[in-house]
Amino acid sequence: MSGKIAIVGAGPSGCYLAQALLKKAPDLQVDLVDQLPVPYGLVRYGVAADHQGTKGVARQFARVFERQGARFFGNVAIGRDVTLDQLRAAYDVVVLAAGLSADRKLGVPGDDLPGVYGAGRLTRALFEHPEAEDLPDLGAHPVIVGNGNVAIDLLRLLAKAPDELDGSDLGEGPSRWLAESGIETITITGRSPAARAKFDAVMVKELAKLSDVRIEVVGAGDSDDATEMKTLEALSAIHGHGAGAKRITFRFGLTPKAVEGEGRAQAVRFASETGEEVIPCTSVLTAIGFEAAPGLPRDVLISEATDTEAGRLAPGLFAAGWFRRGPRGTIPENRADAKALASVILDGLSADPSRVGCEVFDGLDNIVDYAGWCRIDAAETEAAPEGRCRTKLATRETMLGVAGARETTK
Amino acid sequence: MKITILYGTETGNAEMLAEDIQSEIEADHEIAISNLEDFAPGEFDAECFYLLVCSTYGDGDLPASAQPFADAMEAEKPDLGAIHFAIFGLGDSEYDETFNHGPKKLAELMIAHGAHQVGERVAHDASGSDMAEDLAFPWAEAVIAEVSEKLGEAA
Numbered sequence: 162m163s164g165k166i167a168i169v170g171a172g173p174s175g176c177y178l179a180q181a182l183l184k185k186a187p188d189l190q191v192d193l194v195d196q197l198p199v200p201y202g203l204v205r206y207g208v209a210a211d212h213q214g215t216k217g218v219a220r221q222f223a224r225v226f227e228r229q230g231a232r233f234f235g236n237v238a239i240g241r242d243v244t245l246d247q248l249r250a251a252y253d254v255v256v257l258a259a260g261l262s263a264d265r266k267l268g269v270p271g272d273d274l275p276g277v278y279g280a281g282r283l284t285r286a287l288f289e290h291p292e293a294e295d296l297p298d299l300g301a302h303p304v305i306v307g308n309g310n311v312a313i314d315l316l317r318l319l320a321k322a323p324d325e326l327d328g329s330d331l332g333e334g335p336s337r338w339l340a341e342s343g344i345e346t347i348t349i350t351g352r353s354p355a356a357r358a359k360f361d362a363v364m365v366k367e368l369a370k371l372s373d374v375r376i377e378v379v380g381a382g383d384s385d386d387a388t389e390m391k392t393l394e395a396l397s398a399i400h401g402h403g404a405g406a407k408r409i410t411f412r413f414g415l416t417p418k419a420v421e422g423e424g425r426a427q428a429v430r431f432a433s434e435t436g437e438e439v440i441p442c443t444s445v446l447t448a449i450g451f452e453a454a455p456g457l458p459r460d461v462l463i464s465e466a467t468d469t470e471a472g473r474l475a476p477g478l479f480a481a482g483w484f485r486r487g488p489r490g491t492i493p494e495n496r497a498d499a500k501a502l503a504s505v506i507l508d509g510l511s512a513d514p515s516r517v518g519c520e521v522f523d524g525l526d527n528i529v530d531y532a533g534w535c536r537i538d539a540a541e542t543e544a545a546p547e548g549r550c551r552t553k554l555a556t557r558e559t560m561l562g563v564a565g566a567r568e569t570t571k
Numbered sequence: 572m573k574i575t576i577l578y579g580t581e582t583g584n585a586e587m588l589a590e591d592i593q594s595e596i597e598a599d600h601e602i603a604i605s606n607l608e609d610f611a612p613g614e615f616d617a618e619c620f621y622l623l624v625c626s627t628y629g630d631g632d633l634p635a636s637a638q639p640f641a642d643a644m645e646a647e648k649p650d651l652g653a654i655h656f657a658i659f660g661l662g663d664s665e666y667d668e669t670f671n672h673g674p675k676k677l678a679e680l681m682i683a684h685g686a687h688q689v690g691e692r693v694a695h696d697a698s699g700s701d702m703a704e705d706l707a708f709p710w711a712e713a714v715i716a717e718v719s720e721k722l723g724e725a726a
């Protein structure tokens with residue numbers, strides 16, 4: 162089967178989709194377009210720096226380019242460099258797999274005070290995303306609001322002693338920031354009771370390896386549901402762990418009502434089962450989900466979709482991964498999703514040979530192709546210092562320089 | 572030799588490795604490959620040698636694509652007394668307490684139904700520095716040699 166397919170977003174969903182499409186139809190032309198000069202999205206910038214094993218899926222994605230014939234068009238922003246309509250006219254099928262990168266806000270008074278930071282903003286800075294803001298001073302007593310895996314990632318990274326980051330790709334700046342953070346306590350709060358917390362039990366169990374913490378789990382309660390019991394067992398296994406310097410407290414059943422403070426977050430007021438509770442803090446880290454970043458009109462597209470469940474937005478236009486489903490599910494769910502979507506796309510594909518495909522990018526400066534990414538990858542791996550597996554290039558300019566992106570690629 | 576590669580995977584690494592093993596040995600053998608989720612216990616064939624490639628997920632559990640097979644084995648209780656298999660595992664030593672428990676469980680399941688394991692179970696560590704294929708190709712060669720000898724066949 163022939164046809165030209167553009168996938169917007171070269172993260173895990175986009176790459177798994179390209180893999181599945183080309184497995185079923187090796188003659189397709191599949192082009193992955195990303196606004197960053199580098200591919201792999203959240204595998205590079207979301208999966209925690211100390212979870213290198215999980216990043217191993219990138220080897221599969223490299224194959225998609227190296228053996229399955231997909232092409233990479235990095236540093237091309239749809240909606241800015243090329244409009245979505247232009248892209249749709251150039252390709253038989255366009256798939257939006259751009260993810261959701263904006264932090265969902267608490268939606269309570271004070272949620273925009275200085276000292277309130279979203280998990281996405283913080284992890285982007287920690288993992289050296291080129292568009293990251295600076296790493297802020299969290300003070301000695303940050304409170305994490307949220308009970309998903311992202312919240313646990315943040316907690317674990319903030320609690321790690323420097324030598325526990327050996328083997329990671331955490332950069333020099335973020336490593337120093339962590340070592341000098343001065344954090345004494347971290348309180349992590351969830352709205353649900355412990356039994357219904359969203360994090361995976363293994364993520365919690367991993368905290369028992371931390372060397373410089375004391376962990377207390379308050380009010381975990383009980384349950385007789387099998388999945389819930391797994392979560393509770395994991396929490397009870399870490400309760401009382403350690404005699405280190407950083408005190409970690411898990412709290413549940415707390416719904417944020419307001420962030421309070423004079424010109425800066427100094428406390429969070431929660432509603433609890435028994436009334437209200439105010440937890441003093443030096444910063445508030447929210448990890449309560451993600452939403453679409455400006456650029457593509459996701460809300461409109463989803464609300465006008467033909468069949469969101471199947472990923473069909475409009476004729477020749479599809480959505481994949483978090484962009485379709487919302488910020489739920491990790492790598493396996495997105496892989497399963499991508500395989501299902503590949504079948505839907507191929508079932509309805511009719512190729513029009515007059516489509517111009519990647520010629521729509523002609524005239525754009527500084528496109529990074531897959532070979533360019535390989536040069537970045539090699540430079541980053543070579544520059545890794547003792548105790549690290551990579552030193553990320555942290556700015557767009559350095560990436561473009563190393564990639565040797567040509568002016569006006571043809 | 573007739574060889575079937577069966578893989579159990581959650582995020583695709585075991586599938587890629589299974590395909591790599593296939594490419595590596597297909598010149599010398601008659602190879603079939605299948606995802607465990609598409610393979611029924613009734614299909615086991617005594618003429619064939621089975622190479623199992625399986626990862627670990629969750630908390631030391633079988634990966635999603637191996638689960639239906641495990642359920643079918645429990646339900647159908649096939650007699651695998653004439654079946655020979657070898658197994659290669661994928662895991663991550665970050666999960667130290669349950670490192671490579673998925674393939675361990677799969678091997679135990681095969682053995683519990685009478686199948687004969689050839690060679691040792693070899694484990695890849697996603698946090699280690701080895702590439703999976705660098706461990707898996709020599710493993711495949713060794714277990715194929717061993718089973719050829721055992722079954723009195725020319726390799």
Ligand SMILES: Cc1cc2nc3c(=O)[nH]c(=O)nc-3n(C[C@H](O)[C@H](O)[C@H](O)COP(=O)(O)O)c2cc1C
Nearest residue numbers: 580581582583584585626627631662663666670671
């Ligand atoms: C959520 C999660 C849980 C995991 N649990 C284990 C585990 O308990 N034991 C282990 O050895 N490896 C574990 N792993 C590592 C995987 O087995 C390893 O990454 C493997 O390469 C995945 O292969 P697959 O893509 O074929 O599923 C886990 C990985 C993830 C992401």
